[in-house]
Amino acid sequence: MQHQPSLDELFERRQIYPDFEPQERLSRLVGLDDQKSRLAKILGLLVNPNGLERWAAKFHASEARPLLEVVLRRPPLVVLAGDVGSGKTELAETIGDAVARQERLEITLYPLSLATRGQGRVGEMTQLLSAAFEHTVQAASRLKSDGKAKGGVILLVDEADALAQSREAAQMHHEDRAGVNAFIRGIDRLANLRLPAAVIMCTNRLNALDPAVRRRAADIMAFGRPSDIQRRHILSLRLSPLGVSANQIEALVMATGPKQNRPGFTFSDLTQRLMPAIALDAYPNRPVEGGRALQIAQSIEPTPPFRDVARVAGL
Ligand SMILES: Nc1ncnc2c1ncn2[C@@H]1O[C@H](COP(=O)(O)OP(=O)(O)OP(=O)(O)O)[C@@H](O)[C@H]1O
Ligand SMILES: [Mg+2]
DSSP states (O other): OOOOOOHHHHOSOOEEESOHHHHHHHHHOOSOHHHHHHHHHHHHHHHOTHHHHHHHHHHHGGGGHHHHHHHHTSOSEEEEEESTTSSHHHHHHHHHHHHHHHHTSEEEEEEEETTTSSOSSTTHHHHHHHHHHHHHHHHHHHHOOSSSOSEEEEEEEESOHHHHSOTTOTTOOHHHHHHHHHHHHHHHHHHHHTOSEEEEEEESOGGGOOHHHHHHOSEEEEEOOOOHHHHHHHHHHHHGGGTOOHHHHHHHHHHTSOBTTBOOOOHHIIIIIIHHHHHHHHTTTSOOOHHHHHHHHHHOOOOOOOOOHHHHTTO
């Protein structure tokens, strides 16, 4: 007899928006304005399709009906794909706040991480996904109403690399395939029921994204390493107020950028490794100092890029 996971077992940290904490985390993300705005619009329309109708009535009268149909019929899936530490999880966990404020509704996030879960017994990933979609359908059904929904649900399927693996890839394990199928069934179910629910999937393997998943995605957003401008922003925001000069910031921007033999720093290399290292080096007896910060930056190796299996395998 298989054990059906309960709501609390599946989702350890449910999050309700609007809330101050995710709002602040969202505002701290740098260089993701395009992703933020696209994601907020897609999610907003899923909870409030009337918004699009009002827009069409205002600018296009009834001529926009065929266009509206295709926009509103998109499956409720957005894929966030790209390099490690580039803000995928951070954005997925906080965008609900922007949507809740924009639509003046309560939004609930159900976060499911496949990396820490579903790696055990055969069939576990499939079972987890089916249960997660079942809970999402139930929660969203209670919020559905004829016009604007009473609230919205976001199901976050994080670390979904196993699901991104193409079903066509020969090495794909039978269990992974069953997981992909459960995922696709879940998306289709949400779409057919037209529920105020959306699924955000995060993966490092854009190149191996299953074609059936790819086809269903309303949007696939790519995440990369920070550019010079983005690194300058992150560095100067935190170090300029401490007296690090513009020239020293410039040297740090260069030191953390791509080199011939290695890529540049990731966002998380900057915020979770370099910044703490600079602070802890000075602590407790000295102030932060630009020259020393540069030495520290030069001693840190950036996280190696995620090696996409499909590319490695030449698929
Ligand atoms: N665009 C960004 N602006 C500012 N900080 C960022 C940005 N992206 C990531 N960070 C920092 O890096 C940390 C890690 O980001 P996050 O967990 O979202 O990465 P990820 O893309 O999900 O990576 P992984 O693929 O390894 O799961 C965040 O907590 C944040 O501090
Ligand atoms: Mg992540």
